[in-house]
Amino acid sequence: MIEELKKKFEHRDRLVRVLSKNGYFRAVAIKNSNLAAMAQEKHNLDYIPAYFLAKTLAATSMMSAFLIGEERISLEFSGDGAIKHIFAEALQVGECRGFVRFAEEPERRRVVTLSGVIGEGILKVTRILYGEVEPIVGIVPIQKGDISSDVAYYFAQSEQIGSAVILDTDFDENGKIAQSGGIIVQAMPGATQKEIQELEEALAKIESLADDFRNNMQVEEVLRKYLPFDFDVVKKTQVDFFCRCTKEKFLEKLLLLNREEIEDMQKKGQNELACQFCNSKYILDNKDFDNLIGQIKAKQN
Ligand SMILES: [Zn+2]
Known part of the structure; x- marks a missing residue:
């Protein structure tokens, strides 16, 4: 050993x-x-x-x-x-x-x-x-x-x-x-x-x-x-x-999009995010989409 x-x-x-x-x-x-x-x-x-x-x-x-x-x-x-x-x-x-x-x-x-x-x-x-x-x-x-x-x-x-x-x-x-x-x-x-x-x-x-x-x-x-x-x-x-990517970092970037774009992604089932540097895949579930939409709504108000 x-x-x-x-x-x-x-x-x-x-x-x-x-x-x-x-x-x-x-x-x-x-x-x-x-x-x-x-x-x-x-x-x-x-x-x-x-x-x-x-x-x-x-x-x-x-x-x-x-x-x-x-x-x-x-x-x-x-x-x-x-x-x-x-x-x-x-x-x-x-x-x-x-x-x-x-x-x-x-x-x-x-x-x-x-x-x-x-x-x-x-x-x-x-x-x-x-x-x-x-x-x-x-x-x-x-x-x-x-x-x-x-x-x-x-x-x-x-x-x-x-x-x-x-x-x-x-x-x-x-x-x-x-x-x-x-x-x-x-x-x-x-x-x-x-x-x-x-x-x-x-x-x-x-x-x-x-x-x-x-x-x-x-x-x-x-x-x-x-x-x-x-x-x-x-x-x-x-x-x-080593790549420092995380699902949280991807979610932060998605917050820069507008609400319609996020809703469109969800509707079309575009729920996979891939890191170009390390090819790690992150899957967004409905809770992630709801959170994103909620946060973007809050920002707009
Ligand atoms: Zn990565």
Whole structure:
């Protein structure tokens, strides 16, 4: 029993952020296998959309590691390909959620090749930070549409930070996500060309992070295996697929509608509310409808 619990604990998804001893490189790595598999299951995704969502979730979680408190970040890919929209949002505390939208919903099972899945379009990065009244938004054109190149390009263009972004996701024989994760390494001002070159050579040797995780390597061990410099661990966080939606929050939003619209929903039997982020379904019963109508009536008086 204890062995089982220990095993479960060891296999939890984790994120580790480190700083090189010389202070010129920062890095973050994640194993998000369970989180990505959960997203695939919740949204009932075939393996290709699940592959792109898993990578976007990994990148977003890693980018949230540079935030503080309840600050959050979202990544949105919008393109003209078979998948027209990929959204992921992560809170620094380790919560992450996301979804994909298809160009044509009935075609969702027919995304069969990796090339041009997202197509031409934009990557929008939104950061909600303490002390900022407005969200900070950066938009760059999609480069390769493989997520990793696009995130690296965003860092270079919008934040002027040279970054290496490595993402890896693989599947079991049933098309379910087996392993997923990634590494981001960033050079700070002061890093020498020689150090950067050593880093590039070291990262080029990475064959498969998924294999490392399958071999039970911990996230920190993976960083020690590949990074060519010594480092201090700055942060370790557990990460989970988590959505803060509740039935109460949906009911609050419905209060913004007028009475006729609510009555119409009730008449037509439109009693199911689905969260776009996590695909949770909430059912409204007659008591919910009566409450809503009563509250809206009270507001109008
Ligand atoms: Zn939700």
